[in-house]
Each structure stands twice: as C-alpha cells, then as structure tokens.
Amino acid sequence: MKPGIVIVAELTGALASSIHAVQERFDPRMAAELPPHLTLIGSSGMGPISVHTATERLREALIPALEAVAPMTLHFEAPMRFMQSDVVVLPIDPNGPVRALHESMAERIRAAKIVTERPRFTFTPHCTLSFYRELPQSELKDLLAMRFDEPFAVDAVQAYRATSPRGTQRILELKLNGA
C-alpha cells in the first residue's frame, strides 16, 4: 500500500469472510494488506491523509463529524471494473448516508488543516476484490459473475496507517453514535 492514512469501514460477519476468501483466491497480495472494507477517506473523494499525522489530531478532527451519524445499512451492487481499469470492485450507491458520512469527515479533516493528497475521482465507495493482478479473461468473468447481495451494517470506522509497501497498522476505531 502507498504510505498514508486511510479511513475505512471494515466489513464483519459471514459477508466479510466470504469476500476475504474471494480476495485470497484472486489477489492474495491485496487480501494480506487489510481486512475487507469500504474506503471512506483516502481513495476517491479525498486522497490519503499524510502518514505523519498524529493519531490524536486525527481523532479530534473525526469525533465531531461522527457524533451525529447513525449506524447505517448498505448493500453491494454487482461487481464491476473500476473506471474501465483492471481493478474489480463491489460498488455501493455513492449517495445517501455513506456520502454524508464521507463529506462530514472530509470537511472536518480540511478544517483541521490535516494534509491530504488530491483525489483523482469523486467519492465512489466500494470494496475492492482484485487490485494488483491483471486477471485473465476467464478469471475476470468468474469474478464479475459473483454476487454479494445481503445487506451489511456500518457502525464504526477504523483508521489504518500504511508506512511501508507491506505494513499497515490500525491506529484508531470510532463508533457511529448518532440517533
């Protein structure tokens, strides 16, 4: 992973296990980096946070953004190639409560003058199934045919710091406590 801090919502339960199994089959390198997750800050919408940001400073910025956000239920759509690339993702609807959560966190991070990279794309949340590998057509076809329809809950966010290409460390977990 590129050095930086990302904020994600980790998937849990049976859905997380089945997605992790798919990731291990199609892209073991990616599967070893982080548990299955949705990236909320650090990819689309807002680039990775500077790796030098202190954990406490990040926590102080995020707490007010999360205070009013209630846990939410989301569901994945059919797998697709992300922006016509070789990366295969499970997209979710980019609008609604998950976008509001992203925008609130991004607003607080900017207000706290925390350094972030510029994003290349507007907020397009997804769970990545295959990132590093260029899949052969047959494998790509298999992957795109998979379905993960069951709804899943997001009730917390986690921050991970990546300091080297192969090292990631969870530095923060915050619950969504809003009504």
Place this chain on the structure above:
Amino acid sequence: MTSHFRFKIAALALALVVPVSARAQSDTLSHIPLFTWRDAVLAGGFLAGTVALRPVDEYFATHLQTKYAQQNRFFQSVSTVVRTIAEPGAFVIGGSLYVVGRASKQRNMADLGLHGTESVIIASVFAGVLKDSFGRARPFVHPPTDSTGYNSSDWQFGRGLTKGDNYRSFPSGHSVAAFAAAAAVANETVRWWPSMRWVIGPAMYGGAGLVGVSRMYNNRHWASDVMMGAAIGTFAGDKVVRYFHRSNPNSKLDQWLLGASLQPAPGGGFTHSLFLAPAPRVAPIRR
C-alpha cells in the same frame, strides 16, 4: 527606522490623500452609474432561469448519476480538472497575475489579476451568506434510493450555519467563483481587444458553465444552484470592472494597489514603492 522606510510611509500617507484632489477633479466628469436598467433585465433573466430549473433539478441529478456516467474515467478527470481551476485556481491565477504584473510593470496584467480576484472574493462572501441562510440540502443527502427519493425542496433557514456543509447547496460556490472570474476577464479584455469580444466571452463563460456541470456531475449541486451561482458571479465580475474603470476610475484602492510598484531589491526579494501621481488610466469603452 531607516530614512528609506520613513519615506515609504510618508509616500503611502500622501498617496491616500492625493486622490482627494483627483476625486474633486473627477466630480466634474459626467457620473456613470454602477447599475443600469440592463442589470434589472439580466437579474430578472437569471431569476427566471433559476425558478424554471427548479422542477427539473431532480431530472438532471438522476441522469448525471447513472453508473455509466459516474464510472467514466474521462468525465471524472474533466470534472476534477475544471473544479480545481475554479477553486482554488481562480484565487491562485488572479493573485499570480497581479504579482507578476506589478513586478514586471505590466499594468494590464496586474489590473486583470486584481479585479478578477476582487470579483471572486466579493462574490464568494455574498454566496457564503446565502449558503448559510438558505440551508438547502445537497443532492447526495437524499438520493433516489432513499425512502423519500431525491428531494430538491429540502430548505431550512439558517441550517447551513448549524448543520454544516451538507446543507449549503444553494448557490454553488464553485460556479460563483468561475463566473466571477469569467465576467471579470471578459469585461477587462474587451477594453483592450474589443474585436475579440465574441471569442473571449464564449470561451470564458463556456468554461465557467463546465464548472457548473461538473458540480452537478459530482452530485454536490442542483441545476438551480448552478444558475444562481452563475448570476452572482457574473454580476460581481461585471460590477467590479465597471466600478473601477467607469463609475469610480480614481478609486483610492485601485490607485494604491495598481499605482504602487514591486521591484527586485538589491539584497533579494522585492521592494514596494508608491507613485504620488495618479496611475495612468486606460480609456474606458462605452457599452
């Protein structure tokens, strides 16, 4: 305090006083009003456009949020580029033009940078007050998949101030900045190259329009937000240029900011000096 620095302070004080006599002189010239009946027509047109777009706000939002449109790498890249050119680009480009124009003694360039930046600042402050006051929900707050579906009628007075940026949709700030810069550039350059009016105008306003569309594409604004942003920006750019070049050509602010010069200092950096005589004026083009 060095004598050189004392002289600069004295020169600054004199520069602020001298325009009084210049203003007395300008009083003898015919007074050119800042606002005309054409402004009322233009404002009416923008207002009508904003109201007319209200019923189709959701139509545009729906069609720009299809998976096909959103997963298009080209659209995503163009949207990011034009958004960045508008903000923070408008401030960076305007400020750079002013500094380079002053340093290289190119008055027109400094004039363009100064008035462009002033337009963007004035328009942005005004738009910021409206954003806080109207408290309109951005399109992504209630997407079609929400139980209520798209809701472009979610307004609440003062909510922009209390609930944050997700409720500061109306008007579009990026559109305000883009149209303010476009109007200032179009109005300044038409004084220098009147024959280029129909080349520069469409290019600048077309670019600003693209910024507005990019904000809708990113689901940050409704079409009517963009229309109102275009109105505020256009008026700000037009009025700033008109005020400094026609209604009040001997403005103290302009004389101070454009009559002074930045020059490379012997020990590095720049020195800032002021001319006591009024800065030369470019003859205004009557419209």
